[in-house]
Structures are given as C-alpha cells and as structure tokens.
Amino acid sequence: MAKEFYSDLRLGILGGGQLGRMLIQEAINFNASVSVLDPDENAPCKNLCDHFEVGALDDYDTVYKFGKRVDLLTIEIEKVNVDALEKLEEEGIIVYPQARIIRLIQDKGLQKEFFKQNNIPTAPFQLISSRDGLDNAKLQLPYIQKLRKDGYDGRGVMKITNENDKAKAFEAPSLIEKWIDFEMEIGVIVARNQNEEVKAFPCVEMEFNPEVNLVEYLISPSLLPHDIQQRAESLAIKIAEDLQIVGLLAVEMFLTKDGEILVNELAPRPHNSGHQSIEGNITSQFAQHLRAIFNLPLGETQCRTNAVMINLLGESDFQGLAQYVGLEKVLEKEGVYIHLYGKKYTKPFRKMGHVTIVNDDRAKAIETARSVQDILKVIA
Structure with missing residues (x-):
C-alpha cells in the first residue's frame, strides 16, 4: 500500500469528532485523501478533510455507500453499523480494525466473555438480560x-x-461486575499491523472525574514499579495478539491494592488515554494507528519526557457557544500545548479540548497542569 501514498490513497473515517480530527492532522503527512462520515453537520473534522458527508453511523445503507468510495475504512467511534462493514469486507474494501472486532467491543458482555475465554484477568462478572436479573445476582453488593x-x-x-x-438500575441487557476497590486506573495503548508487528506505549496513570466518570488527568510515564508496568504492557500485547487486531487498541485496567492487574475495557481506536503521546512520545498514537492500518513499520513508542494531559471539559453551569477563558494566561507557562477540538457549542462536561504539559521535571509538569486546570475554563 505504501506506493499509494504518492498517488490517491482514499482513507475513510467513520466519525468526525476530535479523534478523527487529530487523525487527519497525521494523515496529511502521509499524503492520504481523507473522507469523513458523521451525523453532525458541524463536526470537528468538517473543515479539515477532503470530503465530508453528513449521515448516520448506525445506518446500513449510509455506511455501506460511504465505504464503497474509499480504499481503506477506519473508525474513531465504535457505534457504527457492523453489518455494513462486514459486507464491505466481503467486497474487498479494507476495514481496520476488522468488523468482527468492532462487533465484539460494541458489546461489553462479549468483551467480558472474550477475557474469560482467553485467560485475561478481569473483575468477576455476571450477564443479565434485564433489571429483574439483579434479583438472582450471584455477586455480593456493592457491584457495578x-x-x-x-x-x-x-x-x-x-x-x-x-x-x-x-x-x-438499567432495564436493558447489561452486566454486573464486582466492585473493585482499586489503587489506581492505568492504561496501555498497543498497535498491531498486518505483518503482525506489535508495539505497546508505556503505561500511563489516569485520574477520572468522579462526577461523570471520564478521564480528566493523565501522567506519563508512570512511576509504578517496573514489574507492574511490564505486566500491564504484556497484557495489552497479549490481547492485541489474541484479537489479531490491525490498528490501535486502548486497554484500560485497574491496579488493585494488592498489586493485581484487572482489565476493565477495550477501545479499538485512538483513545483519550493516549493524547499526551503527541508531544510526550517519539511516535503519537495517531501516527501509530495510521502506520498500523497502512501496514507500515510501527514507530518507536518511548517517552520523550514527562507529559501530563488534562481534558478541557465544558463547565457545569454553561451551555451554548463556546468561549475559552484563561487561554493567554496558560500559554505564558512553559511547556503548555493547547489542543482545541473545534466544537462550536459547549455543554456541561463536554470534551472541548485537551492540554498537554511537558517538562523534564515531573513535579513541575504536575504543578503546571494543576494550575492550568484552575485557570483555563470553557464557558458560554
């Protein structure tokens, strides 16, 4: 496929959000022509790609027709019509990650069954078909x-x-899993190409916003003991190889208080837990995803320096046209890199951008990140 970089490689992305936007920024370096499908006419990718189409990602005909116009199709969100992807694969369109993997990861129950079948450590769980299934729960309270x-x-x-x-409780089909009183949430992103080359990024430490349960703060590289980091990275590589995925795979894990590592969830695409790699690592997660799906040699993943990433979330009391307060003040600080996602409207806790702070002094990087959190706000 490499020869096509100098002609007309047509890359399609299902989803036009911030992940697609940052993917396009890297795809330009590969001279790829990028088409994007997204239901939002104001999606962040709209003005960056070569072709933008408004359409439902879960509609069979829309996804199928979009896919027929590209050479290679990838995703930035899992909620897409997998039946259409399978049909496209049958007809010779390359889909990475593969449709069967997207189908598995769309269903957290299937994910858990996959972990169990492949001896991947995870929290004890039980599948239930409705809220009534809680009456026959085998797990003791509390659980998730x-x-x-x-x-x-x-x-x-x-x-x-x-x-x-x-x-x-939720009425729809769900799973319940043991409540884990964990020490820390950690993450490893791994990439695999068609030649079966696999490389993992160094383990990162994550803090979640307790109100909305999404990554708010990330530190790279981790200072956990070498043994724990090695086990986490080896586990991510095992999962990528068991899946035989082509592309990027984000693996979110719990580190328990007694040092056990339990896999929480997977994402077969660039992920919030890898944004710091743009400035903090030799190869960014976005460049690595493209290398993987283009079947190119994977890039080196080592950390260049300490990097702290914070999500820039819409303030809880504001909704409307986005305004950024404190931008100039934080850019006066050393090692601060702003990434705004181009979203026109803000709402409470919406991901509007991220900020990465790099510094050879880890403590200074963390201190600067905390001050950026206090200063930079998204209001309306």
Whole structure:
C-alpha cells in the first residue's frame, strides 16, 4: 500500500469528532485523501478533510455507500453499523480494525466473555438480560452495572450499593461486575499491523472525574514499579495478539491494592488515554494507528519526557457557544500545548479540548497542569 501514498490513497473515517480530527492532522503527512462520515453537520473534522458527508453511523445503507468510495475504512467511534462493514469486507474494501472486532467491543458482555475465554484477568462478572436479573445476582453488593451496548464516557455505568438502588438500575441487557476497590486506573495503548508487528506505549496513570466518570488527568510515564508496568504492557500485547487486531487498541485496567492487574475495557481506536503521546512520545498514537492500518513499520513508542494531559471539559453551569477563558494566561507557562477540538457549542462536561504539559521535571509538569486546570475554563 505504501506506493499509494504518492498517488490517491482514499482513507475513510467513520466519525468526525476530535479523534478523527487529530487523525487527519497525521494523515496529511502521509499524503492520504481523507473522507469523513458523521451525523453532525458541524463536526470537528468538517473543515479539515477532503470530503465530508453528513449521515448516520448506525445506518446500513449510509455506511455501506460511504465505504464503497474509499480504499481503506477506519473508525474513531465504535457505534457504527457492523453489518455494513462486514459486507464491505466481503467486497474487498479494507476495514481496520476488522468488523468482527468492532462487533465484539460494541458489546461489553462479549468483551467480558472474550477475557474469560482467553485467560485475561478481569473483575468477576455476571450477564443479565434485564433489571429483574439483579434479583438472582450471584455477586455480593456493592457491584457495578454496565449496559452491554451504547455506554461510553461514563454513560451506561451505575454503582449498585444496596437493595434500594436496584429500582433505579438499567432495564436493558447489561452486566454486573464486582466492585473493585482499586489503587489506581492505568492504561496501555498497543498497535498491531498486518505483518503482525506489535508495539505497546508505556503505561500511563489516569485520574477520572468522579462526577461523570471520564478521564480528566493523565501522567506519563508512570512511576509504578517496573514489574507492574511490564505486566500491564504484556497484557495489552497479549490481547492485541489474541484479537489479531490491525490498528490501535486502548486497554484500560485497574491496579488493585494488592498489586493485581484487572482489565476493565477495550477501545479499538485512538483513545483519550493516549493524547499526551503527541508531544510526550517519539511516535503519537495517531501516527501509530495510521502506520498500523497502512501496514507500515510501527514507530518507536518511548517517552520523550514527562507529559501530563488534562481534558478541557465544558463547565457545569454553561451551555451554548463556546468561549475559552484563561487561554493567554496558560500559554505564558512553559511547556503548555493547547489542543482545541473545534466544537462550536459547549455543554456541561463536554470534551472541548485537551492540554498537554511537558517538562523534564515531573513535579513541575504536575504543578503546571494543576494550575492550568484552575485557570483555563470553557464557558458560554
């Protein structure tokens, strides 16, 4: 496929959000022509790609027709019509990650079954078809209920702490899993190409916003003991190889208080837990994803320096046309890199951008990141 970089390689991306936007920024370096499908006419990718189409990602005909116009199709969101992707694969369109993997990861129940079948450590779980299934739960309270489908960025997740909580539980098919009193949430991003070359990025430490359960703060590289980092990275590589994925795979994990690593969830695409790699690593996650799906040699993943990433979320009391307060003040600070996603409207806790702070002094990087969090706000 490399020869096509100098002619007319047509790359299609399902989803036009910030992940697609940053993917396009790297795809330009490969001279690829990029087409994007997204339901939002004001999607962040709209003005960056060669062709933008408004359409539903879960509609069979829309996805199929879009896919027929490209040479290679990838995703920036899992909620897409997999039946259409399978048909495109049958007809010779390259789809990476493969449709079967997207289908598996769309369903958290299938993910858990995959972990069990492949001896991948994860929290004990039970699949239930409806809220009534909680009455026959084999797990002791408290536990976590997760919708099998359509949950993301903290949505579709609920903690069941007592019998009264069951009345508010999700009615749709879901899973329940043991509540893990973990020490830390960690993440590893791994890439695999068609030649079966696999490389993992160094393990990162994550802090989640407790109100909306999405990544708010990330530190790279981790200072966890070498043994823990090696186990986490080896586990991510095993999962990529077991799946035989082509592309990028983000693996979110729990580190328990006794040093055990449990896999939480997977994402077969660039991920929030890898944004710091743009400035912090030799190869960014976006460049690595393209290398993987283009079947090119994978890039080196080592950290260049300490990098702290913070998500720039819409303030809780504002909704409307986005305004950024404190931008000039934070850019006066050393090692601050702003990434705004081009979203016209803000709303409470919407991901509007991210900021990466790099510094050879880890403590200074963290200190600067905390001050940026205090200063930079998205209001309306």
